[in-house]
Amino acid sequence: MDLFLQNIVNALQWGSFYALIALGYSMVYSILMLFNFAHGDIFMVGAYIGFGIATALLGFAAMIGLPLPGWLILILTILFSMFFTSFVGMLIERIGYRPLREAPRASAAITGLMIGIILETGNLALLGARRLSFPALIESATYQFGGIFVTNKKILIVLVSLSLMYVLHLFIQKSKWGMAMRAMSFDFQAVPLMGVSINKIAPLTFAIGSALAAAAGILYGLAYPVLDPYMGVLLGWKAFVAAILGGRGSILGAALAGFLLGFIEIFVAWIFPSTLRDIIAYSIILLILTFRPHGFFGQAHSTQLRL
Amino acid sequence: MKRLLMVIVLGLIGAMVFSTNVWSLGRKTVIKIGINAPITGDIPKVGEGTKYAAQMWLADINKAGGIEVGGKKYPVELVIEDNEAKAESAVKANTKMITDDEVLFIVGPQSSKQAVPAGDVANNYETPMITPWSTNPDSTKDRPYVFRGCFLDPFQGPVLANFITEEFKFTKAAVLYDVASDYPKGLAEFFKQAWEKIHGAGSVVAFESFTTKDADFSSQLSKITKSGAQVLFTPQYYNEVALIVQQAHELGWKNPIVGSDSWGSAETVTLCGKDCYGQFFSTHYAAAGAKGETKAFIDRYQKEHGYVPDDVAALTWDSLRLVQKAIESSGKITGKIKKDRKAVRDALAKIKNFKGITGDMTFTEEGDPIKCAVIVRISDKGEYEFYKSVCPN
Amino acid sequence: METKQETPQRAYKNLLARYKAFSNRIPLLGWLCGGIGAVLIEYFLGDLVSYYLGLPKVPVLFGCLIMLKKPILIPGAVGYLLLVYGLPVFFIARALATPANKLAAFLAKGPITIAALVHLGLLYAILHIWTDMSDYRVLVLKLTMIAVMLTLSLNVINGYMGEFSCSHPGFMAIGAYTTSTITLWLFANDKLFGEALLPAAIGPFFFPLALIAGGLVAALGALVIAIPSFRTRGDYLAIISLAFLFIVKSIIENLEFVGGPRGMSSQPNYSNLPMVFIVMVLCIWIINNFVRSTLGKALCAVRDNELAAESMTVNTRKTKMVTFMFGAFWAGVAGGLFAHVLRYVNPGSFGIQRLAEILAMLYFGGLNSVTGSIVGAVSINLLSEALRPLEIFKWIIIPLLLILVMLYRPTGLIAFTEFKPKELMRSKE
Numbered sequence A: 001m002d003l004f005l006q007n008i009v010n011a012l013q014w015g016s017f018y019a020l021i022a023l024g025y026s027m028v029y030s031i032l033m034l035f036n037f038a039h040g041d042i043f044m045v046g047a048y049i050g051f052g053i054a055t056a057l058l059g060f061a062a063m064i065g066l067p068l069p070g071w072l073i074l075i076l077t078i079l080f081s082m083f084f085t086s087f088v089g090m091l092i093e094r095i096g097y098r099p100l101r102e103a104p105r106a107s108a109a110i111t112g113l114m115i116g117i118i119l120e121t122g123n124l125a126l127l128g129a130r131r132l133s134f135p136a137l138i139e140s141a142t143y144q145f146g147g148i149f150v151t152n153k154k155i156l157i158v159l160v161s162l163s164l165m166y167v168l169h170l171f172i173q174k175s176k177w178g179m180a181m182r183a184m185s186f187d188f189q190a191v192p193l194m195g196v197s198i199n200k201i202a203p204l205t206f207a208i209g210s211a212l213a214a215a216a217g218i219l220y221g222l223a224y225p226v227l228d229p230y231m232g233v234l235l236g237w238k239a240f241v242a243a244i245l246g247g248r249g250s251i252l253g254a255a256l257a258g259f260l261l262g263f264i265e266i267f268v269a270w271i272f273p274s275t276l277r278d279i280i281a282y283s284i285i286l287l288i289l290t291f292r293p294h295g296f297f298g299q300a301h302s303t304q305l306r307l
Numbered sequence B: 001m002k003r004l005l006m007v008i009v010l011g012l013i014g015a016m017v018f019s020t021n022v023w024s025l026g027r028k029t030v031i032k033i034g035i036n037a038p039i040t041g042d043i044p045k046v047g048e049g050t051k052y053a054a055q056m057w058l059a060d061i062n063k064a065g066g067i068e069v070g071g072k073k074y075p076v077e078l079v080i081e082d083n084e085a086k087a088e089s090a091v092k093a094n095t096k097m098i099t100d101d102e103v104l105f106i107v108g109p110q111s112s113k114q115a116v117p118a119g120d121v122a123n124n125y126e127t128p129m130i131t132p133w134s135t136n137p138d139s140t141k142d143r144p145y146v147f148r149g150c151f152l153d154p155f156q157g158p159v160l161a162n163f164i165t166e167e168f169k170f171t172k173a174a175v176l177y178d179v180a181s182d183y184p185k186g187l188a189e190f191f192k193q194a195w196e197k198i199h200g201a202g203s204v205v206a207f208e209s210f211t212t213k214d215a216d217f218s219s220q221l222s223k224i225t226k227s228g229a230q231v232l233f234t235p236q237y238y239n240e241v242a243l244i245v246q247q248a249h250e251l252g253w254k255n256p257i258v259g260s261d262s263w264g265s266a267e268t269v270t271l272c273g274k275d276c277y278g279q280f281f282s283t284h285y286a287a288a289g290a291k292g293e294t295k296a297f298i299d300r301y302q303k304e305h306g307y308v309p310d311d312v313a314a315l316t317w318d319s320l321r322l323v324q325k326a327i328e329s330s331g332k333i334t335g336k337i338k339k340d341r342k343a344v345r346d347a348l349a350k351i352k353n354f355k356g357i358t359g360d361m362t363f364t365e366e367g368d369p370i371k372c373a374v375i376v377r378i379s380d381k382g383e384y385e386f387y388k389s390v391c392p393n
Numbered sequence C: 001m002e003t004k005q006e007t008p009q010r011a012y013k014n015l016l017a018r019y020k021a022f023s024n025r026i027p028l029l030g031w032l033c034g035g036i037g038a039v040l041i042e043y044f045l046g047d048l049v050s051y052y053l054g055l056p057k058v059p060v061l062f063g064c065l066i067m068l069k070k071p072i073l074i075p076g077a078v079g080y081l082l083l084v085y086g087l088p089v090f091f092i093a094r095a096l097a098t099p100a101n102k103l104a105a106f107l108a109k110g111p112i113t114i115a116a117l118v119h120l121g122l123l124y125a126i127l128h129i130w131t132d133m134s135d136y137r138v139l140v141l142k143l144t145m146i147a148v149m150l151t152l153s154l155n156v157i158n159g160y161m162g163e164f165s166c167s168h169p170g171f172m173a174i175g176a177y178t179t180s181t182i183t184l185w186l187f188a189n190d191k192l193f194g195e196a197l198l199p200a201a202i203g204p205f206f207f208p209l210a211l212i213a214g215g216l217v218a219a220l221g222a223l224v225i226a227i228p229s230f231r232t233r234g235d236y237l238a239i240i241s242l243a244f245l246f247i248v249k250s251i252i253e254n255l256e257f258v259g260g261p262r263g264m265s266s267q268p269n270y271s272n273l274p275m276v277f278i279v280m281v282l283c284i285w286i287i288n289n290f291v292r293s294t295l296g297k298a299l300c301a302v303r304d305n306e307l308a309a310e311s312m313t314v315n316t317r318k319t320k321m322v323t324f325m326f327g328a329f330w331a332g333v334a335g336g337l338f339a340h341v342l343r344y345v346n347p348g349s350f351g352i353q354r355l356a357e358i359l360a361m362l363y364f365g366g367l368n369s370v371t372g373s374i375v376g377a378v379s380i381n382l383l384s385e386a387l388r389p390l391e392i393f394k395w396i397i398i399p400l401l402l403i404l405v406m407l408y409r410p411t412g413l414i415a416f417t418e419f420k421p422k423e424l425m426r427s428k429e
Helices: A002-032 A039-063 A070-100 A105-127 A152-174 A176-186 A198-223 A231-246 A251-271 A274-291 B002-017 B044-063 B087-101 B112-124 B153-168 B182-199 B218-226 B238-250 B268-276 B292-305 B311-328 B337-350 C008-024 C028-052 C064-069 C071-095 C097-109 C112-131 C135-160 C168-187 C200-229 C236-254 C273-292 C294-304 C306-311 C316-342 C352-365 C370-386 C388-408 C421-425
Strands: A142-145 A148-151 B031-037 B067-069 B072-074 B076-082 B105-107 B129-131 B146-148 B173-178 B204-210 B231-233 B257-259 B280-283 B354-356 B359-361 B373-378 B384-390
Touching: A002 A039, A002 A148, A002 A152, A002 A176, A002 A198, A002 A231, A002 A251, A002 B218, A039 A070, A039 A105, A039 A198, A039 A231, A070 A105, A070 A198, A070 C388, A105 A231, A105 C352, A105 C388, A148 A152, A152 A176, A152 A198, A152 A251, A176 A198, A231 A251, A231 A274, A231 C236, A231 C352, A251 A274, A251 B218, A274 B204, A274 C200, A274 C236, B031 B044, B031 B087, B031 B311, B044 B076, B044 B292, B044 B311, B067 B311, B076 B087, B087 B105, B087 B112, B087 C135, B087 C316, B105 B311, B112 B129, B112 B146, B112 B182, B129 B311, B153 B182, B153 B231, B153 B257, B153 B280, B153 B373, B153 B384, B173 B182, B173 B218, B182 B204, B204 B218, B218 B238, B238 B257, B238 B268, B268 B373, B280 B384, B292 B311, B311 B337, B311 B354, C028 C071, C028 C097, C028 C112, C028 C421, C064 C071, C064 C370, C064 C388, C071 C097, C097 C112, C097 C421, C112 C135, C112 C273, C112 C421, C135 C168, C135 C273, C135 C294, C135 C316, C135 C352, C135 C370, C168 C200, C168 C236, C168 C316, C168 C352, C200 C236, C200 C273, C200 C316, C273 C294, C273 C316, C273 C370, C294 C306, C294 C316, C306 C316, C352 C370, C352 C388, C370 C388
Parallel strands: B031 B076, B031 B105, B105 B129, B129 B146, B173 B204, B173 B231, B231 B257, B257 B280
Antiparallel strands: A142 A148, B067 B072, B280 B373, B354 B359, B373 B384
């Protein structure tokens, strides 16, 4: 029983990363009908920007002799990193996606893939191959409830990601921009006729997705403090699976599917021999897709896609 | 006009073709040594140590004017290829160095994951290769052209099992290893065997695995924590060590964590921090308190690169010196690469009692040296303290 | 008064026109003869020429490696290229233009098979002599030909069928492991399967069967994806195939009898140059016929408008499944060859990175085009070998190039064209 509860805690943390990254994929996919294969690497860039900002803030605090509390630095790091990374996302949209809006969808996917490779290699060329150790901004504390161990980091990660998701939900549901996005995901062609320029919606979508990825990157750095240029690759592809599993046009679905993927991975590793994790986890996903081919919350979309 | 253009173009081509600086480069026999190292990828610090040690060695050779064979000095060139810490890239790099660069000798790859497959290529092409750091027996097994510079896992596994038994009097152990990598998998199995030989079947209470590139081990570590194990053995590379040790502590693990020679990188403590203080691991040499030539090497390395060399650098240095000695005693460099490779291989197999900075070396039939292991404790300052030395009987 | 002033542009245009007039008359046969002349010159005189040009040895890959490593040798390497390849090819091709044209006209009268065989024979002779110089060339050439097969078979799925499949490395892995298991088990003494069961002498003759077996098992694997994915149209193939890729990799990692994550090594050396060449030619020929067949036409109809195709009595689901398995078959065969070229396979070789590579080759060359796939695979493969001395910057330059191609030609360099061997081989007179 202890182990069960403990693994729920573990899976909540692990699923948060999948969910946050999957949201970015899902937004671009729902609204623009494109795969953004550079998204995993945007997550990496966000983590590195966060690293840079955190180090700079720590250095600045030490320089002026003012002991800034760790949580303040963390909040500033997350906000700044989200801000800067959203520009990276918009830049990618401008370079790689906007010129290809009329092209076959796969071409844009390939451009994204290649931008991702450039980001990885560029990072490697710029910073060298050495691993970076993400600064521990908050003192780690472990709480024990019965046989379950929970750290303050875990609570923080889950809370921050849940609240980010809630803010996104509010934005999509209540704001004018959110309404435009929903409309766009409903009918791609009609919305520009209504006076909402796609050249505004598309960058906004990329910016929001990238900001979420940046937040995920920093939280990831807190939990797994070893940064390397390829950290986003596998995580990104798996989050991509989660995003589509959630269903097209569903923000909630992507988040839930992200958590589901985390739960499946953690629990399979617990119940079965851990070597079988990937086989069983992805077979489950294959089965889900066989019986629910539109994902969890996806609407049945029209047969004619812009491929 | 047209004719003028023609003349200019032809003249330019002529000038390019017969320009003097090109002429001056004649053909000399150059001894090429291939270095197959993980410069990028998961364990770049290992690649860096390899590269630095090789460059220090090359500087020595250049100062002496080359390697002297049969009374004649030959210049030496290093061909450094990156294997990205991947098995398939190591195979490709070896094939490329052997067929394209025509190297005389290959030093590397370092970790068994790459050395086992890459050794096969070297052996198939009859090119001698020495892997300084690979401890898996398969690297050299049935491969006359492949040598190694360190002890083997069938020795290291029991050394660690005995050490834990004697030091802590524990009877239940847990193991966490990467199933997709030769070195951790092999060593985990040797450790399990040795431990169960001492404490009986079932005394390894948790034998958990993950795959390369995983970052979250919470599920496996939760299982281990609840299994009643008294010690956790994890033969992983330094980037994973940091994550495993920290996550174990976060999940309430309070017992010792023991590692193997793959922990011995200069970066383990930088990444892992306080969580690794007080843990033990086995390795090839202890930098603190070294004497003689070992100390000279450490001091020189530290002066040039700013940190204490890890075991990879020291073993690479020893391997290159061995290669140098083998080339020197091979008699003659003919310039026919296949013949020279065979001669150097035979010379290397004959070397007896080589005095290396990580211990004396004589090769067995399989091309493995018999060497001692050192148990090291990570001190409260993050330094590697010599704790104990274990030699094969 | 009219002056005949020659501006540089006009000179350039003139030169181009003259080159065109000059080369228009030469049939493919003539160029191939020129190629043979060039490689023969290199074979006999290459060493001498390179020595007098101050090069350390014969440039292996058209001097690219040397030029990037030591820029000082660029003039020498350029001179070498001109003396050994450029000029001889030109002059021999020109000199033999008339007889070559006659021969081409004569061959055109007979069945196309014979004409194709003559051309392929000459092409093989060029490659054979060229690779005789160094083992490295052999390796690069074999891997390039395998890349051509992979790209082409993915083009069938992603191009002609218009889906987005991510599972090609998985099919390749299945083929590689099946073929390796058969050859290691039957013909080699190794760690995994012990003594050879059959005499090694018959191995090379048996190898094609092993390749076909590998392809068939891969096609069977494709069925696992095809059944759930083609019930609806959409992007579900993308993730189902991606999940499949993860599953295949993980299954192989857990199969201890094929070496698990450590892989298999010491495959017998059956993938020699003629073998790979013949299989590649077969692959191009069969795929080209497939896409021009009725089924291929039906496929294009399904891609462009599934509903319309359905109402025109095309069984869309069956068409898609057959095509998908057909593509997977060739990926499996290519994987089998790949395993016997490197003589080592491990599950790690068939991951996301390989997927990115194949996708890059496909989209660079162009969708829906056999020629495009060949061009894409050869250029990306040779480029990534030639840029090796740049180390990691190679992986900035190649993606940048690909992005530029995508921006200016969104469907790839040579897309939506038909490959017509007859047209290619015709006489130019």
